[in-house]
Structures are given as structure tokens and as C-alpha cells.
Amino acid sequence: MVNVKIYSTETCIWCAKAREFLTSHKVKFTELDVGSDRKAAMEMIHKSGQMGVPVIDINGKIIVGYNEGALKKALKIR
Amino acid sequence: MSKKKSTGKNYDFLVLGAGGTGLAAAMYAARLGLRTLVLGHSHGTELPIGGIITTTHIVENYPGFTKISGPELAREIEKHALSYDLVSVKGGKALQIKKKKGIFIVKTEKTDYKTKTILFATGTRWRKLPDSVKNSSKFENMGLSYCALCDAPLYKGKTVAIIGGSDSAAKDALLLTEYAKKVYMIYRGSEIHPEPINLQRIEKNKKIEVINNTNLTKINGDEFVKGISLDRKYKSSNELNLDGVFVAIGHEPLSQISAQLGVKLNGKKEIKINHMTSETNIHGVYAAGDVTDKPFKQLITGVADGCTAAYYAYEYITKEKVMVT
Numbered sequence: 001m002v003n004v005k006i007y008s009t010e011t012c013i014w015c016a017k018a019r020e021f022l023t024s025h026k027v028k029f030t031e032l033d034v035g036s037d038r039k040a041a042m043e044m045i046h047k048s049g050q051m052g053v054p055v056i057d058i059n060g061k062i063i064v065g066y067n068e069g070a071l072k073k074a075l076k077i078r
Numbered sequence: 079m080s081k082k083k084s085t086g087k088n089y090d091f092l093v094l095g096a097g098g099t100g101l102a103a104a105m106y107a108a109r110l111g112l113r114t115l116v117l118g119h120s121h122g123t124e125l126p127i128g129g130i131i132t133t134t135h136i137v138e139n140y141p142g143f144t145k146i147s148g149p150e151l152a153r154e155i156e157k158h159a160l161s162y163d164l165v166s167v168k169g170g171k172a173l174q175i176k177k178k179k180g181i182f183i184v185k186t187e188k189t190d191y192k193t194k195t196i197l198f199a200t201g202t203r204w205r206k207l208p209d210s211v212k213n214s215s216k217f218e219n220m221g222l223s224y225c226a227l228c229d230a231p232l233y234k235g236k237t238v239a240i241i242g243g244s245d246s247a248a249k250d251a252l253l254l255t256e257y258a259k260k261v262y263m264i265y266r267g268s269e270i271h272p273e274p275i276n277l278q279r280i281e282k283n284k285k286i287e288v289i290n291n292t293n294l295t296k297i298n299g300d301e302f303v304k305g306i307s308l309d310r311k312y313k314s315s316n317e318l319n320l321d322g323v324f325v326a327i328g329h330e331p332l333s334q335i336s337a338q339l340g341v342k343l344n345g346k347k348e349i350k351i352n353h354m355t356s357e358t359n360i361h362g363v364y365a366a367g368d369v370t371d372k373p374f375k376q377l378i379t380g381v382a383d384g385c386t387a388a389y390y391a392y393e394y395i396t397k398e399k400v401m402v403t
Contacts, residue, residue: 009228009229009230009231009232010231011135011227011228011230011231011253012225012227012228012229013132013133013149013227013228014228015228016149033231034231034232035230035231035232035234035257036231036234041232050219050220051219051220051221051223051229051232051302051322052219052223052225052228052229053228053229053232064219
């Protein structure tokens, strides 16, 4: 079971792109708005060591920014 | 010109760059019956299809839309272009371009495309802080951001600065006030120069404080940004305590790949074009939008120049009777 979390903000274009990618590949995910959820923001900073969005956590593997190649690799999508 | 649906590897008009300019040019080219391919992500910005307008929060200067978000406007322009069967948009990155027997060959990682004409609509990317600003690399994404639209919501109730004096910087400052409690706008020149409508908004906004004639020299912090150093005193100190720094200090044209065809650039590395036809110094090669040497750079002007390029590409193909074999 793949556990996917996106840490995003409401205005971020790259977050929308990541969301679009996961949806198009039928990957279920949880989205956390770090703009309104302070706890999620701290969790994102702690996990990724930085403050840029999006951050995508795939079973503990942290991907910073929208990187299609890294997402495909982590999700084993060909 | 072929009336076939836009598939395969041979085209009449190949557009490098899937921003608003490139997509609008493709739409117009299709109306002229040109089989058109738009290669997005060919310009090195990694911006999604739609280009740099997708990083603008609110667009109020594009006809037909009193107020629309940049990403939404980009989606509308893309949808419009793709409503024509003759237009195809692909995500390939152009690695090499050459001219052989009057035909241009654009090589991507997977495919070689042949085209009768080319439009460079490769745009620009945000200029980064120079190395002379100490710690600018160290704090990138650690409180230093180049995308206010992406990261502004993280600064709710915080104090931030925007570096720059342009209209883009002003719009970022206004966006930041929706979240931050205080926004400093720091500009090296004597007066910030946004569009008058945004200047009025800046002047009326009590959260914004403009600091002119001042340069950023250093970003301070431990793990994350805690403040900045300035080259002159502001309110008796060279230091400003901050939670975040945003940067909007202009753009760099993404014109490098055009050099492979011998396209002429100006001193700013912008592509020199005929301002009437959008043609470069190479016959059959056009440029439009932010990458060109035209001084007024807006989506509305880029779109106009892109459509002009499509028209003159059509004229060129018709008069020269260019054939792709």
C-alpha cells in the first residue's frame, strides 16, 4: 500500500501539477495545506529541511518540488 | 500546406515554448492552415504549460477577462489552441536545431521533427540574486523564495521583504499582504516603477513599507532566514529582522538555443526581431514574447507578436513554396 502525502499551498502551481499527475495515474493521496495548517507546515519543514512547496512524501521518501521523474521512480510508474 | 490532423513528425510551424505567446501563435497558425507543433518545456524553465503567466496571482490587463488568475488564463489559452486539430502540444525538450536544405530539424530526446518555419517563444526565467549577496544560495527555500504565488501562504502573520521595484515585485508585495503582517519592498533605484494602478494600491496599503535607494548585501539566519543586511541605514540600522525574503528582480531571456541557427541577439541576450513581422535575421525563423528585444513585455503584447509571426510564417511558406520531405 503506497502512502502518499502532498504538502501544498492553495496558490501553488507546482502543487496543482503534482496533484494532476497523481490523479491521472490513479494514485490516492492526502493533501495538507501548509498555508492554513501550522502543524502540517512544521511537519513538512521537519521532513524536508526546507520551506518550498510542494513536498511529496511517498512512503517516507521525500520529494521536494514537482519532479515527474522522481515521482515516477518512487511510485514505480513506467 | 497539409490539412491533416497534427500528428507525426513533419510540421509547417514549430513553436518552441508553450507559454501564452507560443500557444496563441499556434492557435493563429492553425487558423491559417499550418500544421503546428508546440514544444513546451523546451526552454529550460521547467514551468508547466502556460509559461510565466502561471506565476502571476491576478491578471487584470488581458482583454476579455476583467480579473483572472494567471494559471486559469493559461489554461484558457491552451484550451483555445487545442481546439484546432492542426495544433499539437508536446512536452519534449529541444536539444538541437539545424537547417538542412531549407528545412529545420528540431531534435528532442526521443524524436526528430521537421518543420518549414520556427517560432522562438521561449520566454524568460526569473533572475536570481547575484553571488555578491552573501548567503543567497544557502537560504534558497529556507526562507528565501523566488515564487511568491507558491510560498506566500506560509508567511501568515509574519514579516517579509520583497526585493525589486517593478510591476511584478509590486504585485508580489500586494499578494504577500494577504498573508503577512508586514511587507518591506526594497528597491535599489530612487523610485519603484509599477503600473500606476498598482503603485496606488501599494501607497494605500498600510502593511507595505517601501525602502528605495537600497541594496541587499546579505541574508542572515541560522537554519532559516532571520533577516537581511542592507548597504545603507534604514531607521538607524543596516539590519532588518524578517521571516522571509522574496525576490522579483527581473528576468533573463531564454535565447541560448536560438544561437544554434545563428539567430542574432542584442546585448541583453534578447532575440533581435523585425518589430513589424517578428522575423529574426534568419529567413523562416521568428521570435515573440518576453525573449525578444521588444521593450514592453506583457502577455498581451507577446500574444500579438506571436500571431504576427504566424501570419508572416504563412506568407513565407506560401511565397517560397517550402516543402517538407
